[in-house]
Amino acid sequence: MDTSQGMSPVVDNNLTLPPIADAAAAPRIDCRNIKVFYGETQAIHDVSMSFPDRAVTALIGPSGCGKSTFLRCLNRMNDTIENCRVEGQILMDGENINDADVDPVLLRSRVGMVFQKPNPFPKSIYDNIAYGPRIHGLANGREDLDAIVEKSLRRAGLWDEVKDRLMAPGTGLSGGQQQRLCIARAIAVQPEVILMDEPCSALDPIATARIEELIDELRNRYCIVIVTHSMQQAARVSQRTAFFHLGNLVELGDTSQIFTNPREKRTEDYITGRFG
Amino acid sequence: MLQQLGQLPMGWLLIALIAVFGSAAFFLGRTRAERLLETSIGRMHSRPNYHGYYVAMCTVVPVLLIAVAYAIFADDLTRSQLTRELPSSFDRLSAPELQSYLDSVRMAAGTAASSGADRVFQAITNRYLELRGFVNAATLVLLGALAAIGIFWSQSRLRPDFRARALVENGMQLVLFLCAGVAIATTAGIVFSLLYESLLFFQKVSAWDFLTGTRWNAQTNAEFGALPLFFGTFMIALIAMLVAAPIGLFSAIFLSEYASPKARGWIKPVLEILAGIPTVVYGFFALLVVAPAVRQLAIWINELIIQVGLSSEPVLAAQPTSALAAGLVMGIMVIPFVSSLSDDVINAVPQTLRDAAYALGATKSETVKQVVVPAALPGIIAALLLAVSRAIGETMIVVMAAGKSARISMDPTSDLTTITVQIVSLMTGETGFDDPKTLSAFALGLVLFAVTLAFNVVALRVVKKYREKYD
Numbered sequence: 161m162d163t164s165q166g167m168s169p170v171v172d173n174n175l176t177l178p179p180i181a182d183a184a185a186a187p188r189i190d191c192r193n194i195k196v197f198y199g200e201t202q203a204i205h206d207v208s209m210s211f212p213d214r215a216v217t218a219l220i221g222p223s224g225c226g227k228s229t230f231l232r233c234l235n236r237m238n239d240t241i242e243n244c245r246v247e248g249q250i251l252m253d254g255e256n257i258n259d260a261d262v263d264p265v266l267l268r269s270r271v272g273m274v275f276q277k278p279n280p281f282p283k284s285i286y287d288n289i290a291y292g293p294r295i296h297g298l299a300n301g302r303e304d305l306d307a308i309v310e311k312s313l314r315r316a317g318l319w320d321e322v323k324d325r326l327m328a329p330g331t332g333l334s335g336g337q338q339q340r341l342c343i344a345r346a347i348a349v350q351p352e353v354i355l356m357d358e359p360c361s362a363l364d365p366i367a368t369a370r371i372e373e374l375i376d377e378l379r380n381r382y383c384i385v386i387v388t389h390s391m392q393q394a395a396r397v398s399q400r401t402a403f404f405h406l407g408n409l410v411e412l413g414d415t416s417q418i419f420t421n422p423r424e425k426r427t428e429d430y431i432t433g434r435f436g
Numbered sequence: 437m438l439q440q441l442g443q444l445p446m447g448w449l450l451i452a453l454i455a456v457f458g459s460a461a462f463f464l465g466r467t468r469a470e471r472l473l474e475t476s477i478g479r480m481h482s483r484p485n486y487h488g489y490y491v492a493m494c495t496v497v498p499v500l501l502i503a504v505a506y507a508i509f510a511d512d513l514t515r516s517q518l519t520r521e522l523p524s525s526f527d528r529l530s531a532p533e534l535q536s537y538l539d540s541v542r543m544a545a546g547t548a549a550s551s552g553a554d555r556v557f558q559a560i561t562n563r564y565l566e567l568r569g570f571v572n573a574a575t576l577v578l579l580g581a582l583a584a585i586g587i588f589w590s591q592s593r594l595r596p597d598f599r600a601r602a603l604v605e606n607g608m609q610l611v612l613f614l615c616a617g618v619a620i621a622t623t624a625g626i627v628f629s630l631l632y633e634s635l636l637f638f639q640k641v642s643a644w645d646f647l648t649g650t651r652w653n654a655q656t657n658a659e660f661g662a663l664p665l666f667f668g669t670f671m672i673a674l675i676a677m678l679v680a681a682p683i684g685l686f687s688a689i690f691l692s693e694y695a696s697p698k699a700r701g702w703i704k705p706v707l708e709i710l711a712g713i714p715t716v717v718y719g720f721f722a723l724l725v726v727a728p729a730v731r732q733l734a735i736w737i738n739e740l741i742i743q744v745g746l747s748s749e750p751v752l753a754a755q756p757t758s759a760l761a762a763g764l765v766m767g768i769m770v771i772p773f774v775s776s777l778s779d780d781v782i783n784a785v786p787q788t789l790r791d792a793a794y795a796l797g798a799t800k801s802e803t804v805k806q807v808v809v810p811a812a813l814p815g816i817i818a819a820l821l822l823a824v825s826r827a828i829g830e831t832m833i834v835v836m837a838a839g840k841s842a843r844i845s846m847d848p849t850s851d852l853t854t855i856t857v858q859i860v861s862l863m864t865g866e867t868g869f870d871d872p873k874t875l876s877a878f879a880l881g882l883v884l885f886a887v888t889l890a891f892n893v894v895a896l897r898v899v900k901k902y903r904e905k906y907d
Contacts, residue, residue: 240794242697269797279788282811291806292796342792349796 188213188353188383189234194248196229196238203229206248207409209402211353216375216384218398218415220391222435226407227387231355234385235271236264252353269296271353272346277362278338280330280345285322288330288341289313292349308348316344317374336367343374354378356386360393372397391431395419403427439562441569442545446510450503450579457583458496464587465491468594482601490600493607494590498582506575511542514567521563523556627885634882637875646879652842652853654862654873662880664842668852672763672838673827675848679767680823684774685816691775692782693804704779711772715832722765722837723757730761734849753850755839760848762838766830770823777822781815781899782808818895825891829884831856855880 187210196204204226211217211234219227229238236257238244249256257267269292280288289309292298299305309326313319318340322333330341339359346354356375360368375397378384388394394401394415401418403411403426411418411427422428429435466488473480515538529537544561545568594600638646641660649661687707691700734754741747785808793803809816839851840861862877869875 235795237791237795240791265797265799267797268795273791273795275788275791275795277788279786279792281789281792281807291793291798295796295798295802295806345792345796 186213187211188252190251191233192249192251194230194233194246194250196226196233197245199243203407205407209409209412211383211385212400213383214379214381215400216379216386216398217400217402218394219385219387219402219404220394221404222430223389225404227404228357230404231357231385231387234353234355235268235273237273239264269349270351271355272349272351273355274339274342274346274357274359276358278335278342280333280338280341282329282331284327285330285333285341286326288345289348292345296349298349312344312348315347315378316340317370318344334367336363336370339363339367339371340374343371351382353383353385356384358387358389361389368393391419403430405430438569438573439565441572442565442567444572446506446572446575450506453579454496454499454503457499458492461495461587462488462492465489465591465594468591472594472596476596478596480596481599486600486604487594487598489604491587491590491594493604495583495586498586499579502575502579502582510568510571510575514564514571517567518560518564522560630878630882630885633875633878637872637879640872640875650844652858654858654876658872660872660876662855662883664844665853665855665858665880666883667844668759668838668842669828669854669856671759671848671852672766672834672854673824675760675763676766676770676827677820677824679764680770680774681820684771684823685778687771688775688778688782689804689809692779693800693808707772707775710768711776713769715769715830718765718769719832719836722761722833726765727757727761727837730758730764730849731756753845753847755849755851757837757839757851758849759838759852762834763848765837766827766833769830769833770826773823773826774819777819778812778816781812781819784815785811814898814901818898821891821895821898825888825895828891829856829888831860835860855884
C-alpha cells in the first residue's frame with residue numbers, strides 16, 4: 161500500500177485488508193465481563209470484546225462514554241488512579257492480566273501506550289527512547305542501545321528529522337514530532353500491543369496525517385488499540401471499530417460495516433452526527 | 437498666653453483636628469452633592485458619597501502634610517531659635533552637653549513649672565514654652581486655613597458631571613502606592629545605612645584585611661579578620677544542609693508521590709509547624725539537649741579511639757557548645773523550607789510525565805528517581821538555596837549553641853562563631869557609633885546581606901525559569 165502520499169483513503173485501506181475473521185480466531189487480547197468503578201460510580205458495564213493481532217481496533221463514542229477508561233484497563237494504568245477498581249478477566253496469552261500475581265510493571269513493557277498530549281520526558285531525544293530499554297535491560301552495551309534508538313526512531317518515521325540532533329531536548333520538537341517521539345519511545349521496549357489514547361487530538365491536520373500513516377505501517381507488527389473522537393480517523397486507520405456509549409459496548413464490528421451498515425440505532429445516530 | 441499654647445498636647449490635637457475636618461468635609465461635600473442631585477436634570481456622574489470623599493480628600497491631605505511637617509520639624513525649629521537666644525556663657529558647652537541641657541529644658545517644659553530649679557533654667561524653660569507656643573499657634577492657624585481652602589475650593593468644583601468617583605479612585609491608588617513605597621524606601625534606607633557605615637569602617641580597617649584576615653578579636657584587641665566568622669557560618673550552614681537537604685527532599689517525595697491524601701493531610705501541616713516554632717525555642721533545645729549529647733558522643737568517640745590505639749590524645753574537642761549541635765538543630769529548623777517548597781515543585785510536574793514512565797513499565801521509584809525528580813530539579817535546587825540563605829542568616833540558635841570563639845577548625849565538636857553571633861555581641865551593651873568595633877558589625881551585616889541576597893536572587897530566577905517551562 162502506498163503510504164507516502166498523505167492519508168490513505170478508506171476504501172483503499174479496506175481493500176488491502178486480510179479477512180477479519182481469522183483475526184477474531186486468534187485474538188491478542190480477550191476481555192471478558194469488564195467492569196470499572198470509580199469509588200461508587202460504575203464507569204464500564206460488563207464489556208466483553210477481543211482485539212485481533214496485527215490490526216487496528218478503534219474505540220469511538222461520545223465524551224465520558226468510558227472508552228479511555230477501558231483502554232487504560234489493558235495495561236493496568238487504572239492502578240495508578242486512587243479508588244479505581246477493575247473487575248473481570250483480560251486474557252493475554254491465556255493469562256489474566258488482572259490477576260494479583262501479575263506484575264503491572266512487566267505487563268506495561270508488553271503493552272505500550274501513547275497519550276493524548278505528547279509527553280516527552282524533559283531529557284534528550286536519545287534518552288527519551290533509551291529510557292525504556294535501559295530500565296528493562298534490553299540493550300547489551302552502548303552500540304546495542306544506539307541500534308534500538310535508531311530502529312525505533314526509523315519505525316516512528318522520525319529518524320531523518322532528528323538524526324543530527326539526538327542529544328537535543330525532546331521537548332524542543334514540534335507537537336507532531338513529539339508525538340512520534342512518544343510512539344518511538346513506546347516501540348523501543350518491544351511491546352506486543354500499543355494503546356493510543358486520542359494520539360492526534362492535540363495536533364494539526366498535517367501532523368495528524370503523518371501519525372495516521374505511521375499507525376497504518378505499525379499495524380503490520382503490533383496489535384493496536386486507538387481511542388479517537390474523530391470518526392473519519394477511525395474509518396481511515398482501523399479495521400475493527402467498537403462503539404461505546406454510557407459505559408456500555410453498543411456495537412463491535414468491522415470498520416466498514418460499522419460505518420456503512422450499523423446494526424444498532426444508537427451507532428447510526430452517533431456516526432451520522434445526531435448526538436455526541 | 438504663648439506659654440500655655442506651648443503646653444498644648446499637639447499630637448492628640450492634630451489627630452482630632454484631622455478627624456473633625458475630614459468628617460466635616462465629607463458631610464459638606466455629600467450634602468452639596470445631594471442638593472445638586474435634586475436640582476440637576478439627568479444623572480450625576482458620581483454618587484453623592486464620592487463627592488463627599490473627594491471633598492474630604494482635598495481637605496485631609498494638606499492638613500496631614502502640615503501635621504507630618506510639624507511632627508518632624510517643630511522641636512528642631514524651637515531648639516535652634518532657643519540656642520541662638522542663649523546667653524554667651526553657654527558657648528563653652530560642647531554640642532552633646534548642650535543637647536542634653538536642652539533635653540532637660542524640654543522635659544521641664546512638658547511637666548509644667550518645676551520649682552527648685554535655678555533661675556536661668558527657669559527663664560530658659562519659659563522662653564522654650566513661648567517659642568513652642570508660637571510654633572504651635574502658627575501650625576494651627578496654617579492648618580485651619582488650609583483646611584478651609586480645601587473645603588471651599590473642592591466644594592466649588594462639584595457639578596453634576598464632576599468625575600469625583602474617578603478622582604477618588606486615583607487618590608486610593610496614590611495611597612496604595614505610598615504604602616508600597618514605604619516598604620521599598622525602608623529597604624533602600626537599610627541598604628544605604630549598611631553601605632554608609634561599612635564605608636566608615638573600611639576607612640579605618642582595610643577591606644582586604646577584613647575579608648582575608650584570620651584573626652578576629654573585635655571586642656578587645658581590635659583585630660578584624662573576618663575569615664573565621666565566614667568559616668563558622670559556612671560550616672554550620674553546611675552541617676544544617678547535610679541534615680535538611682536529604683530529610684526535607686525525601687519527605688517532600690514521600691508527601692507528593694507516596695502518601696495517601698489522608699496521610700498528606702496531616703503530615704504536611706505537622707511539618708509546617710516546625711517552621712512556626714520560634715528560633716529561640718530551637719536555641720535552648722540546641723543548648724540544653726543537643727549540645728550535651730554531642731559532647732557526650734565526642735567524649736565517647738575520643739575514649740574509643742584512645743582504647744583502640746589510633747591516638748594517645750583526645751581527637752575531638754568535645755566542647756559544651758559546638759558547631760555540630762547548632763548545625764543539627766538549624767538543619768531541623770530549615771527542613772520545612774526544603775520539604776514544603778520541594779513538595780510544591782514536585783506536584784507541579786505534570787501527571788502525564790508520570791503516566792508516560794509508568795506506561796513504559798517503570799516502577800514507582802524509577803519514575804520518581806529518573807523522571808519526576810530530574811524534571812523538578814531546578815525547583816528543588818531553588819528550595820535548597822532558599823534554605824541555605826535562611827540558615828546563613830539564622831541568629832538565635834547559633835548565639836545560644838555555637839559558642840563565641842572565632843577560629844577555623846574542621847572539628848565539628850569544637851565551638852565556632854558566626855557572622856550573626858558576632859553582630860549580636862558587637863551591637864549589644866555599651867557602644868559608640870564611631871568605634872571601629874561597632875562599625876565592623878555593619879561591615880559584617882553588609883557581607884551577610886550580600887550573600888543571602890545573592891542566594892535569594894539566584895533561587896528566584898531558577899524558580900521563575902522553571903515555572904515558564906510547564907505553564
